[in-house]
Amino acid sequence: MRLTQFSDYAWRLLMYVADQEGQRTTIAEAAKANDISRSHLMKVAQRLGQEGFLKPSRGRKGGLVLGKPPEAITLGDVLRVTEPDFALVGCMAGDWCLFADRCNVPSTLDRALQAFLEVADRQTLACEPAVNKVVHAD
């Protein structure tokens, strides 16, 4: 059972931006520091920007800052937008199965997923030891 690399990179990018204590950060800097491909990280940043977790910083030099205070960014909320889906088994994505409509697995996995996300909802970016000194940049 794995989360996508996209989600992994998303949380790392948010931590990196938060770790700059309100200074703007560029994708190029974040990509280099995290040893992640710049084009891949650009896509992650775009998705996080669409959802308001990141925003462009104003000023002479372009860059990124957090779009919300770190205590308002939960791991659960980030996963909900960075995971392409939560179809844990094929039938949940519409694949044929001999036991469709007479199997409890989809409803059990759905409840299990909710339990998983409830735990992830309790972790905010502000809980991270690496970024606990961060100041939100408006």
Added chain:
Amino acid sequence: MRLTQFSDYAWRLLMYVADQEGQRTTIAEAAKANDISRSHLMKVAQRLGQEGFLKPSRGRKGGLVLGKPPEAITLGDVLRVTEPDFALVGCMAGDWCLFADRCNVPSTLDRALQAFLEVADRQTLACEPAVNKVVHAD
């Protein structure tokens, strides 16, 4: 977030075997009925056999029967042996990360995973509507 196809097939094979109400089932029959490659299903059956969820049936014609009563086979226990790992993000599999040792994500995801598996532990093969008439074959 997805489980492996291996896990998906494992639960479907167990349901299929249970659905035969104690009759022996062959891999060939199960593969055909479930539209799954026979060689893939053979590997799934071997793993389930190693862990005691399936066993060869005695008699003239070879086949498979459940290795335990359906009420003793939980979805959680099956996932624990069919998923290759539960390294939800790269660092949990040993990949380098800038924030290693100062990040709460691995411990949070580990707790989230336990919550997920606790829900899966409550579903047994006997709970499945498709197989609730099954009789365990000793």
